[in-house]
Amino acid sequence: MGLARDVNTQRIEQNGFRLLEQVDNTSRTTIWKAVQTTLDRTVIVQVLKSHVSEDPDEVNHFLTTARLFARVKSDAIAAVFDIVSDADLHYVVMEHVDGPTIEELVHQHG
Numbered sequence: 001m002g003l004a005r006d007v008n009t010q011r012i013e014q015n016g017f018r019l020l021e022q023v024d025n026t027s028r029t030t031i032w033k034a035v036q037t038t039l040d041r042t043v044i045v046q047v048l049k050s051h052v053s054e055d056p057d058e059v060n061h062f063l064t065t066a067r068l069f070a071r072v073k074s075d076a077i078a079a080v081f082d083i084v085s086d087a088d089l090h091y092v093v094m095e096h097v098d099g100p101t102i103e104e105l106v107h108q109h110g
Contacts, residue, residue, distance in 0.1 A: 008050070011089050017045060028052045028062075033096060036081075043081060047091040059090055066092040 009019055017034040023044070024031040029052075032045045046066075052058045063085055069092075070080035082093040100108070 008089055011086075012045060012047065012091065015084065017043070017093075019045070028058070036093065042096040044078065044094040044096050045091055046094065047089075050088065053088050053090055059085070062090055062092075 012032075012034075013019060016036060016038045017032075018037055019032045019034045020042075021033050022030060023033050028049060030047050030049060032047070034043055034045045035041070036043045048059065048062050052062075063083060066080060066083045069077070070083065073079075078095040078097050080092060080094050084091050084093070
């Protein structure tokens with residue numbers, strides 16, 4: 001699938017995460033369900049792909065959007081726990097919420 005090219009999973013795991021499964025793969029990001037080993041909690045890790053992180057405007061957009069979401073406090077939106085920006089690796093650590101996505105609910109119920 002070429003994940004090693006798009007996402008440096010080894011560096012993320014060295015930062016304290018055990019990646020469990022890929023839950024989404026878009027043109028810009030890869031999203032993983034993971035365990036944050038230091039706190040023994042399940043999280044979502046959204047990683048900006050390598051080819052996208054080469055564009056400073058894309059990186060800025062990704063990080064700015066994450067910071068905006070981190071300010072939102074709502075039971076309806078997953079909390080942002082951390083934002084990591086280290087050289088060419090950029091990712092957001094978010095609360096994992098069990099259950100269907102909004103997209104799945106809309107598809108099922110209109």
